[in-house]
Amino acid sequence: MGQLFETLVKLIIQEVGIECEPRTINIPIPGFPDYEMSYELDLVFSRNKAIITSETKFINVSEVVGSVKTTSKDRIDKVFLDKYLLTKLLGRDIPVIAIFLHDVQRAKKGNSIFGVNTTFKSNHFLGYTVALNKLDGVYYVDPRPEMTTNARLREQIFYFQQFLVKDLWSLSHE
Numbered sequence: 001m002g003q004l005f006e007t008l009v010k011l012i013i014q015e016v017g018i019e020c021e022p023r024t025i026n027i028p029i030p031g032f033p034d035y036e037m038s039y040e041l042d043l044v045f046s047r048n049k050a051i052i053t054s055e056t057k058f059i060n061v062s063e064v065v066g067s068v069k070t071t072s073k074d075r076i077d078k079v080f081l082d083k084y085l086l087t088k089l090l091g092r093d094i095p096v097i098a099i100f101l102h103d104v105q106r107a108k109k110g111n112s113i114f115g116v117n118t119t120f121k122s123n124h125f126l127g128y129t130v131a132l133n134k135l136d137g138v139y140y141v142d143p144r145p146e147m148t149t150n151a152r153l154r155e156q157i158f159y160f161q162q163f164l165v166k167d168l169w170s171l172s173h174e
Contacts, residue, residue, distance in 0.1 A: 005101050006042055006068040012164070013045055018172050020045040020066075025058050027089045037089070039082070042068045045172060059086070059094055064136070064171050070101040073119035080128035083135060095171065097137035099160060103144050120144050126152060137171065139163040 006022075013020040023044045026036040043066035044059065059065060065086065067079045076098075083096035103120035129135075134156065140147065141160045147153045158167070 002070045005070050009066070009068045009099055010043055013043070013168065016164075016168070018045050018168065027058065027086075030089065039086070041065050058090060061092070064095040064097060066097050066099060068099045071103050071119055072098070072100050072121075072125075073103065076121065076125060077128060079135065080132045084132045087133070095136040097139065097163070097171070098135055099139045099163065100141070102140065102142040118144050118146075120147070122146060122150065122153060129156065137163065137167050139167075
């Protein structure tokens with residue numbers, strides 16, 4: 001399911017005319033000349049239609065990194081850590097966004113198997129924002145109600161539709 005969602009997001013971005021591809025980069029570790037960290041990036045999309053290829057050594061200043069996941073459960077920390085490490089190891093701010101399908105899982109409610117539990121960890125999300133860095137955009141296809149009613153979360157978490165009609169364009173044309 002995750003790979004299908006990632007492919008769908010990539011195809012949508014490409015369909016509206018923005019260059020977008022997954023990429024694996026090898027980043028040298030400062031102070032250890034013979035060592036590199038391999039990074040698999042879900043999506044890299046280009047600002048100003050810069051030409052991007054999987055052979056690009058790192059991340060061009062006109063590119064944005066996108067992490068695409070079906071849920072943030074057990075994955076949200078990696079997105080924040082990726083932004084932190086990429087920025088630190090490359091020596092400049094790397095724009096990183098996250099796109100999630102939802103944050104729910106099936107649950108048994110009473111005698112029904114059709115219940116839903118949230119998997120979103122709001123305090124982890126806010127803690128990573130304070131301790132590591134704020135992401136350049138967090139988007140949900142199906143956000144949880146607390147994401148739209150909690151003022152602190154509402155400042156940082158948006159509907160996927162906002163990414164498509166507004167933020168994708170501002171991120172890709174700065």
